Amino acid sequence: MLIYTIATMIQVEEALSIIAENSTNMPVQKIQVSKSLGYILAETVYSPIAMPPFRQSAMDGYAFIHSEKHQYDIVGISQAGDHSKIKLKENEAVRIFTGAHVPNNADTVIMQEHVMATEKSILITRMPEQFANVRNKGEQIGEEEVVFKANTLITPAAIGFLACLGITEVEVFKKPKVAILVTGNELVEPGEKLSKGKIYESNSVMLQAALQTIGIKKTKVYKVKDNLKATKKALKEILKKNDIVLISGGISVGDYDFVKEALLENGVQELFYKINQKPGKPMFFGSKNDTLVFALPGNPASSLTNFYIYVYPAIKNRMGFSDIHLKKMLRKLNDNVTNTTGKTLFLKALYDETHVTVLNGQSSAMLNTFAIANSLLVVPNDVESLKKGQLVTLLPID
Amino acid sequence: MLIYTIATMIQVEEALSIIAENSTNMPVQKIQVSKSLGYILAETVYSPIAMPPFRQSAMDGYAFIHSEKHQYDIVGISQAGDHSKIKLKENEAVRIFTGAHVPNNADTVIMQEHVMATEKSILITRMPEQFANVRNKGEQIGEEEVVFKANTLITPAAIGFLACLGITEVEVFKKPKVAILVTGNELVEPGEKLSKGKIYESNSVMLQAALQTIGIKKTKVYKVKDNLKATKKALKEILKKNDIVLISGGISVGDYDFVKEALLENGVQELFYKINQKPGKPMFFGSKNDTLVFALPGNPASSLTNFYIYVYPAIKNRMGFSDIHLKKMLRKLNDNVTNTTGKTLFLKALYDETHVTVLNGQSSAMLNTFAIANSLLVVPNDVESLKKGQLVTLLPID
Numbered sequence: 001m002l003i004y005t006i007a008t009m010i011q012v013e014e015a016l017s018i019i020a021e022n023s024t025n026m027p028v029q030k031i032q033v034s035k036s037l038g039y040i041l042a043e044t045v046y047s048p049i050a051m052p053p054f055r056q057s058a059m060d061g062y063a064f065i066h067s068e069k070h071q072y073d074i075v076g077i078s079q080a081g082d083h084s085k086i087k088l089k090e091n092e093a094v095r096i097f098t099g100a101h102v103p104n105n106a107d108t109v110i111m112q113e114h115v116m117a118t119e120k121s122i123l124i125t126r127m128p129e130q131f132a133n134v135r136n137k138g139e140q141i142g143e144e145e146v147v148f149k150a151n152t153l154i155t156p157a158a159i160g161f162l163a164c165l166g167i168t169e170v171e172v173f174k175k176p177k178v179a180i181l182v183t184g185n186e187l188v189e190p191g192e193k194l195s196k197g198k199i200y201e202s203n204s205v206m207l208q209a210a211l212q213t214i215g216i217k218k219t220k221v222y223k224v225k226d227n228l229k230a231t232k233k234a235l236k237e238i239l240k241k242n243d244i245v246l247i248s249g250g251i252s253v254g255d256y257d258f259v260k261e262a263l264l265e266n267g268v269q270e271l272f273y274k275i276n277q278k279p280g281k282p283m284f285f286g287s288k289n290d291t292l293v294f295a296l297p298g299n300p301a302s303s304l305t306n307f308y309i310y311v312y313p314a315i316k317n318r319m320g321f322s323d324i325h326l327k328k329m330l331r332k333l334n335d336n337v338t339n340t341t342g343k344t345l346f347l348k349a350l351y352d353e354t355h356v357t358v359l360n361g362q363s364s365a366m367l368n369t370f371a372i373a374n375s376l377l378v379v380p381n382d383v384e385s386l387k388k389g390q391l392v393t394l395l396p397i398d
Numbered sequence: 399m400l401i402y403t404i405a406t407m408i409q410v411e412e413a414l415s416i417i418a419e420n421s422t423n424m425p426v427q428k429i430q431v432s433k434s435l436g437y438i439l440a441e442t443v444y445s446p447i448a449m450p451p452f453r454q455s456a457m458d459g460y461a462f463i464h465s466e467k468h469q470y471d472i473v474g475i476s477q478a479g480d481h482s483k484i485k486l487k488e489n490e491a492v493r494i495f496t497g498a499h500v501p502n503n504a505d506t507v508i509m510q511e512h513v514m515a516t517e518k519s520i521l522i523t524r525m526p527e528q529f530a531n532v533r534n535k536g537e538q539i540g541e542e543e544v545v546f547k548a549n550t551l552i553t554p555a556a557i558g559f560l561a562c563l564g565i566t567e568v569e570v571f572k573k574p575k576v577a578i579l580v581t582g583n584e585l586v587e588p589g590e591k592l593s594k595g596k597i598y599e600s601n602s603v604m605l606q607a608a609l610q611t612i613g614i615k616k617t618k619v620y621k622v623k624d625n626l627k628a629t630k631k632a633l634k635e636i637l638k639k640n641d642i643v644l645i646s647g648g649i650s651v652g653d654y655d656f657v658k659e660a661l662l663e664n665g666v667q668e669l670f671y672k673i674n675q676k677p678g679k680p681m682f683f684g685s686k687n688d689t690l691v692f693a694l695p696g697n698p699a700s701s702l703t704n705f706y707i708y709v710y711p712a713i714k715n716r717m718g719f720s721d722i723h724l725k726k727m728l729r730k731l732n733d734n735v736t737n738t739t740g741k742t743l744f745l746k747a748l749y750d751e752t753h754v755t756v757l758n759g760q761s762s763a764m765l766n767t768f769a770i771a772n773s774l775l776v777v778p779n780d781v782e783s784l785k786k787g788q789l790v791t792l793l794p795i796d
Contacts, residue, residue: 033588037607053592058763081584081624083595099584099696101595140764148769155796156611157768160604160698164597164765168589186479186497190431191566194451197481197499199562206558209435213554226479298497300558330751353728365456366538367562370555371546398553 009274011381012309012344015285018271019310020324022287023317026174026243033162036154038215039172040320045147047165050138054083055102059133062115062122063106064093066130073121078103093122102134109133141165151322173320176243178211178219180204181234183259184249184298185226203248203296203303206367210307214315231262239266239288243318246311247284249298259295260284268293276381277344279364280306292318299364305346308376308397326395329375331356337379337386344381348373349394356394374398407672409779410707410742413683416669417708418722420685421715424572424641431560434552436613437570438718443545445563448536452481453500457531460513460520461504462491464528471519476501491520500532507531539563549720571718574641576609576617578602579632581657582647582696583624601646601694601701604765608705612713629660637664637686641716644709645682647696657693658682666691674779675742677762678704690716697762703744706774706795724793727773729754735777735784742779746771747792754792772796 010018028042057063057078064072065088072093078084080099087105088094094103102109107130114126141147147165148158154172162170180203187201188194204221211219222238224230238245247259264270268286275281279302284295294311296303308326316324334357339345348359348369358377361369375394379386386392408416426440455461455476462470463486470491476482478497485503486492492501500507505528512524539545545563546556552570560568578601585599586592602619609617620636622628636643645657662668666684673679677700682693692709694701706724714722732755737743746757746767756775759767773792777784784790 034603034606037610049592052763053597054595056763079584080582081595083593099597135763140761140766147766152769155769156604156607157699157702157765157771159607160600160702161765161769163588163600163603164698166586166588166590166592166598184478186477188564190561190564192564194447194564195481197452197479199451199497200564202558202561205432205561206554208432209554209557212435300562301555304555304558328751353726363538365450365533367555367559368538368545371550371553371559373555 008272009276009281010272011276015272015275015283015310016313016325019285019292019314020317022271023292023314023324024290025320026176026318028171029174030169031172033159033168033170036162036170036172037156037159039154039175041148041150041152041154041170042173042320043171044150045162045167045170047141047143047145047147048167049165050143051140051165052135052137055137056135057096057098057100057102057109057133058135059109059111060097061109061111061133062093062117063096063102063109063134064088065090065106066108066128070124070127071121072124074117074119076103107131107134151320153321173318175216176315176318177241178216178244178246178315179238179242180207180219180221181231181238181245181247182221182223182249183226183231183247187223187249202367203298203300206300206304207246207248207296207307210304211315214312216315226258228258228262231258232265235262235266235268239268239291239293243291244311244315245291245293246307247293247295248303263293263295275344276342277346278341279346279362280309281343283310285310297364300367301348301370302364304367304370305376308395309346326376326397329394329396330391331394333377333386333388333390333392334358336388337377339379339381339384339386342381345377345379347377347379349375349377351375351394351396356392406670407674407679408670409674413670413673413681413708414711414723417683417690417712418715420669421690421712421722422688423718424574424716426569427572428567429570431557431566431568434560434568434570435554435557437552437573439546439548439550439552439568440571440718441569442548443560443565443568445539445541445543445545446565447563448541449538449563450533450535453535454533455494455496455498455500455507455531456533457507457509458495459507459509459531460491460515461494461500461507461532462486463488463504464506464526468522468525469519470522472515472517474501505529505532549718551719571716573614574713574716575639576614576642576644576713577636577640578605578617578619579629579636579643579645580619580621580647581624581629581645585621585647600765601696601698604698604702605644605646605694605705608702609713612710614713624656626656626660629656630663633660633664633666637666637689637691641689642709642713643689643691644705645691645693646701661691661693673742674740675744676739677760678707678744679741681708683708695762698765699746699768700762702765702768703774706793707744724774724795727792727794728789729792731775731784731786731788731790732756734786735775737777737779737782737784740779743775743777745775745777747773747775749773749792749794754790 077095115122313324475493476498513520711722
């Protein structure tokens with residue numbers, strides 16, 4: 001009756017490579033620039049116009065033809081949005097505002113703080129260099145020049161730049177559709193009464209929130225009874241409709257864990273099953289076509305650790321990011337840390353501008369420490385101790 | 399005809415204090431835990447239950463009463479979700495799974511890897527300590543104990559912890575309603591034809607995206623003609639309906655800028671108007687009741703700089719955050735930087751794990767540099783040079 005699966009345990013680095021190799025780019029889609037924040041460009045974008053589109057004043061002041069003269073007659077006005085057709089003579093100037101068109105034969109703008117002005121004329125009190133305060137046409141970018149290369153991340157500034165060139169749509173890699181499958185007869189919904197032996201189901205809302213932090217706004221949650229038939233049936237539908245499937249619970253070696261069997265029977269190829277780490281050792285990773293399956297540990301803190309270490313880069317990779325992992329950070333360690341486990345440790349930690357402190361309460365079942373942590377300190381499996389004051393690598397999660 | 403406003407210029411630090419002093423906390427609201435990511439708790443939360451709610455097994459294995467004996471008869475099973483009523487004798491054990499209820503008089507769980515088992519009995523091959531692998535009731539948190547103090551940020555882990563305690567609603571500070579008002583006759587919508595002298599309006603989508611990065615998902619954009627009457631009328635409605643108003647364009651000293659007049663006539667109190675910095679010098683900050691008004695510079699890069707430096711902390715403050723500013727970061731400078739302006743500089747920069755490089759193209763009209771920057775390097779107004787290799791402060795914006 002008792003069947004214990006003997007699976008090869010792999011190292012963290014190996015798990016990360018397998019995930020990276022199997023996370024293919026999502027298909028591309030056209031998207032409105034105004035909705036493209038956080039996407040990665042799937043095309044190189046060229047500018048349809050020169051920017052600025054005409055010679056612009058960089059100041060509020062007066063446009064004139066640079067000369068030795070200090071006095072000029074005001075013969076007109078050019079405000080933002082105008083197209084001035086005035087042709088200046090040598091002793092003439094035009095009142096002009098920031099961003100406005102500089103009349104064709106003017107070559108210099110004097111800022112208004114450096115003139116004495118009446119309604120009819122100005123006296124320059126501090127002569128600028130020739131060509132001062134004029135932004136040339138195409139100074140920022142020329143027509144048909146590259147705005148952004150493919151694989152650029154779309155930031156607020158990028159959106160601003162695309163919009164100022166009049167670009168309304170870009171081609172990006174789609175975001176993956178992610179589903180969460182929750183198994184476990186011991187689970188009760190928050191808000192319901194907790195009968196004896198039961199616990200509240202919390203991993204699905206936690207994972208939904210973690211997904212939101214990386215731009216996956218909507219995630220469908222499926223809940224099934226802890227048996228093979230129900231799990232197998234649910235998985236069939238979920239695998240068809242999603243690009244990434246997160247499974248919470250039911251993947252340990254216990255007799256009552258049907259998830260792995262249900263996955264294999266649905267044609268999911270196992271890529272690894274256990275990782276030499278703490279917390280988060282038991283994690284099934286597999287794929288079917290391009291859909292990736294992560295069966296995360298049931299313990300909340302293990303589940304969230306593995307989300308940040310493994311699911312996060314998989315999603316980033318599918319979205320076309322080049323830097324797919326949590327950014328590494330270096331800090332000085334505030335305490336000694338020992339590692340007698342032979343495993344890679346991911347320790348909940350709190351960093352400031354210069355130092356990092358490992359928090360108390362590293363149990364895989366405990367989320368309270370995680371809730372106040374802003375980073376994970378990585379202790380590699382072959383490192384037995386880290387000394388106080390040593391520079392260590394951590395992964396910020398804030 | 400020409401009226402130049404002579405306004406006192408204040409330093410960056412002063413501007414930041416004035417904004418902090420005037421950004422009051424938003425009112426509180428009840429919110430579902432599942433939707434509370436990124437909010438700040440307005441109440442101290444107490445646990446309605448003990449966690450774990452009962453003595454749990456931390457392993458898949460066998461529960462027994464610790465003794466010298468190595469052989470035990472299997473008399474039952476306790477799986478996750480069960481409430482085992484078995485009363486064990488000294489030579490008896492119960493098959494048990496991770497998270498399952500430990501029978502009342504059992505005190506120890508042996509992991510299954512450390513026994514030889516038949517269907518009827520086990521032989522312990524490696525005796526654990528007494529009380530091993532048992533999570534005590536309330537080990538993580540006791541009933542009525544503090545879960546989170548008021549003013550805690552709700553992270554994915556916090557959501558998981560609240561949910562596992564069965565908590566479905568919490569009281570948080572509301573997010574501010576933000577509106578963007580765009581003025582300027584020179585502006586054309588992206589997608590439309592660009593006639594002579596006009597430019598595309600890009601600040602509103604840029605600011606909307608920047609707001610999204612800090613959790614303000616929906617922002618209404620109002621566009622008005624560059625005249626006093628239209629601006630005044632629009633502002634009246636906008637001030638009534640919003641907690642923060644961002645105005646783009648129309649706040650320089652040019653004759654054609656009606657925004658300041660429209661603000662004052664609507665009862666907005668001016669708190670400052672110019673800051674001794676580059677880019678981003680002209681910025682009106684004012685308030686009416688609790689509503690804050692930022693009239694940002696029209697130049698895109700100036701506008702975005704001031705968003706990160708001033709609007710960002712105002713929003714964080716209103717939402718109840720204790721750390722309201724962009725996190726400071728220390729890096730070694732890759733080049734010499736000089737500052738002959740007497741102003742505080744915010745330079746677009748690119749940092750890696752250890753160093754920071756100041757990017758080319760710091761013009762206030764240019765967004766292309768901003769789009770590839772991941773940080774702003776701060777050069778204080780009284781610092782004339784920063785040397786290559788020196789540790790400098792930067793503000794990450796990625």
